[in-house]
Amino acid sequence: MNAPTTPQTGIVNPPAAFASQAAIGSMDAYRALCERAESDYAGFWGDLAREHLVWKQPFTKTFDDSNKPFFKWFEDGLINVSHNCLDVQIERGLGNKAALIFEADDGAVTEVTYSQLLDKVARLANVLKAKGVQKGDRVIIYMPMSVEGVVAMQACARIGATHSVVFGGFSAQSLRERIQDTGAVMVITADEQRRGGKSLPLKAIADEALAKDCPSVRTMLVYKRTASDQVAYQAGRDLDMLAEMAQQSAVCEPEWVSAEHPLFLLYTSGSTGKPKGVQHSTGGYLLQAKLSMLWTFDLKPSDVFWCTADIGWVTGHSYITYGPLACGATEIVFEGIPTYPNAGRFWDMIQRHKATIFYTAPTAIRSLIKAAEADEKIHPRSFDLSSLRLLGSVGEPINPAAWTWYHENVGGGRCPIVDTFWQTESGAHLITPLPGATPLVPGSCTLPFPGIMAAVVDETGKDVPWGQGGILVVKKPWPSLMRTVWGDPERFKKSYFPEDFKGEFYLAGDGAVRDPDTGYFTITGRMDDVLNVSGHRMGTMEIESALVSCTELVAEAAVVGRPDDTTGEAICAFVVLKRPRPTGDEARQIANELRNWVAKEIGPIAKPKDIRFGDNLPKTRSGKIMRRLLRSIARGEAVTQDTSTLENPAILDQLTERV
Ligand code: PRX
Numbered sequence: 001m002n003a004p005t006t007p008q009t010g011i012v013n014p015p016a017a018f019a020s021q022a023a024i025g026s027m028d029a030y031r032a033l034c035e036r037a038e039s040d041y042a043g044f045w046g047d048l049a050r051e052h053l054v055w056k057q058p059f060t061k062t063f064d065d066s067n068k069p070f071f072k073w074f075e076d077g078l079i080n081v082s083h084n085c086l087d088v089q090i091e092r093g094l095g096n097k098a099a100l101i102f103e104a105d106d107g108a109v110t111e112v113t114y115s116q117l118l119d120k121v122a123r124l125a126n127v128l129k130a131k132g133v134q135k136g137d138r139v140i141i142y143m144p145m146s147v148e149g150v151v152a153m154q155a156c157a158r159i160g161a162t163h164s165v166v167f168g169g170f171s172a173q174s175l176r177e178r179i180q181d182t183g184a185v186m187v188i189t190a191d192e193q194r195r196g197g198k199s200l201p202l203k204a205i206a207d208e209a210l211a212k213d214c215p216s217v218r219t220m221l222v223y224k225r226t227a228s229d230q231v232a233y234q235a236g237r238d239l240d241m242l243a244e245m246a247q248q249s250a251v252c253e254p255e256w257v258s259a260e261h262p263l264f265l266l267y268t269s270g271s272t273g274k275p276k277g278v279q280h281s282t283g284g285y286l287l288q289a290k291l292s293m294l295w296t297f298d299l300k301p302s303d304v305f306w307c308t309a310d311i312g313w314v315t316g317h318s319y320i321t322y323g324p325l326a327c328g329a330t331e332i333v334f335e336g337i338p339t340y341p342n343a344g345r346f347w348d349m350i351q352r353h354k355a356t357i358f359y360t361a362p363t364a365i366r367s368l369i370k371a372a373e374a375d376e377k378i379h380p381r382s383f384d385l386s387s388l389r390l391l392g393s394v395g396e397p398i399n400p401a402a403w404t405w406y407h408e409n410v411g412g413g414r415c416p417i418v419d420t421f422w423q424t425e426s427g428a429h430l431i432t433p434l435p436g437a438t439p440l441v442p443g444s445c446t447l448p449f450p451g452i453m454a455a456v457v458d459e460t461g462k463d464v465p466w467g468q469g470g471i472l473v474v475k476k477p478w479p480s481l482m483r484t485v486w487g488d489p490e491r492f493k494k495s496y497f498p499e500d501f502k503g504e505f506y507l508a509g510d511g512a513v514r515d516p517d518t519g520y521f522t523i524t525g526r527m528d529d530v531l532n533v534s535g536h537r538m539g540t541m542e543i544e545s546a547l548v549s550c551t552e553l554v555a556e557a558a559v560v561g562r563p564d565d566t567t568g569e570a571i572c573a574f575v576v577l578k579r580p581r582p583t584g585d586e587a588r589q590i591a592n593e594l595r596n597w598v599a600k601e602i603g604p605i606a607k608p609k610d611i612r613f614g615d616n617l618p619k620t621r622s623g624k625i626m627r628r629l630l631r632s633i634a635r636g637e638a639v640t641q642d643t644s645t646l647e648n649p650a651i652l653d654q655l656t657e658r659v
Contacts, residue, residue, distance in 0.1 A: 022436020259283025
């Protein structure tokens, strides 16, 4: 691959001071890594796995592609993730170093050292074992952002149980589906979560989920976050997590597992059907979670790292629970929301904790820009952010205006920004700048992480010329690539290694274009029916099924996305009711009912922003919904598609009308 040589407008070079101390401090160093990976792919990853992970038993074979696309890495190596994240750090002399700086919603701060964290993890691991959880069993974690959430994940890893974290904003129905699909034996939850000054029930939602058809769950551990007396315990099933931990030993020998052992399942949306359980490995996953901390975030022992994601998403897995701890880092874990008690919270926290690396989502930045520009007191320039040395962005494209604001106002013009493109499926960064090497261009995630063979191809799998848009693929599997879709290997094959590319290339699902001069990648958005709302990934079909499951009201529904200044994309639903098309107040009232219905079915994040009613939906002669047409309507664009096949063209006017 050619490195950038041509000057590009708006280019921001790595500051010399940053480059001189960086792990990868020049494009030559970056290119050398890429060339090593090209010439000896298995050797490249094998050496890194030996250098960066501590193995109980070394692996003898790096890579096995004998059963494509079910690739295996380091399979006969024995390892334990929690051992690498905790015991190894303590052996390195970091026992008294702060692992987590936890800041609660109300501002209370708790520091947990590596030794204290191991104590908690071992105790909880022993609770799990005492309750009969065995290696390979699945455990659902439905927790707020908390020390205990991280402890729960690490405790599962310690005994070889496979966790599946369900974001605390998901409904009882979504939680139940995940419990059923995983066949979990245990649920770990909290009485309530605290966000933005409010208490939200978690245990009550978990109770509701478990009330129907979840026979596999034997135990529910409840972390008392608010010690709410509203919470009822079911005898024989529910236990007070902290009380149980207090009774257990603080010593727990790690369970040594194959590098291929499933560390976790994480459900994510695809274009069809229900969310799929993305299954990740142990060794390959941990290697890249750690390596990206060292290369993308240039992590140093003195850093205070802050990733604002929730542990319910993959970013919280790789860049809160696993990557930073595998490096012996000090990191901030935040319970609350960026706008409470005011929209200066992030900047205030960076100032107080002297954060050096800050990693957040474009949605958060965009909403904080608006607030900051309206109120000087909460503007980043009203805070001392001089501790920062690096910024990151993840989850959706960052528009150049937001990038520039972030760079100037939060990073003081001196901090590089790593715009990291990756996915639940990829486990770690796929395309990202390396901050000491890569000249930055706002709006571009720049170049592949060393060893990631990303390319832009046409439908036949042929590379398209730079400057031409196409399909983003990765031509070789990498260690932290998902292993399969839990319980549905065929779906894994079809969705990610389709026959169109002879089963050889990983299909990311996004479109991309490479800069004609530099080859830099810009992600042009999903090519399937997946929406990205505030960095949350959702399938249009899921929301449609939720709407039509309101059988009393809804006859038919179609969901599309439209661009939104703050949330990136917004959900727009076109609905045909089983009663005459409502207008005015009645329409508003039904739209609200439907929004609440979707919140109950999936979770508040899936609520459509815009609901419109029609007597019918626009369909082709063969009865297919004309989604492109609906997308144009949702965007408020003039309809240019051929509408001659529409049975009733008047519905276009109806669907254009906002409720
Ligand atoms: O469309 C891409 C977008 O988010 C999708 C992956 O979503 P998820 O699995 O929820 O993981 C999000 C956190 C890694 C991708 O297919 N996406 C993620 N990061 C970026 C991005 N789009 C553009 N630029 C990014 N940096």
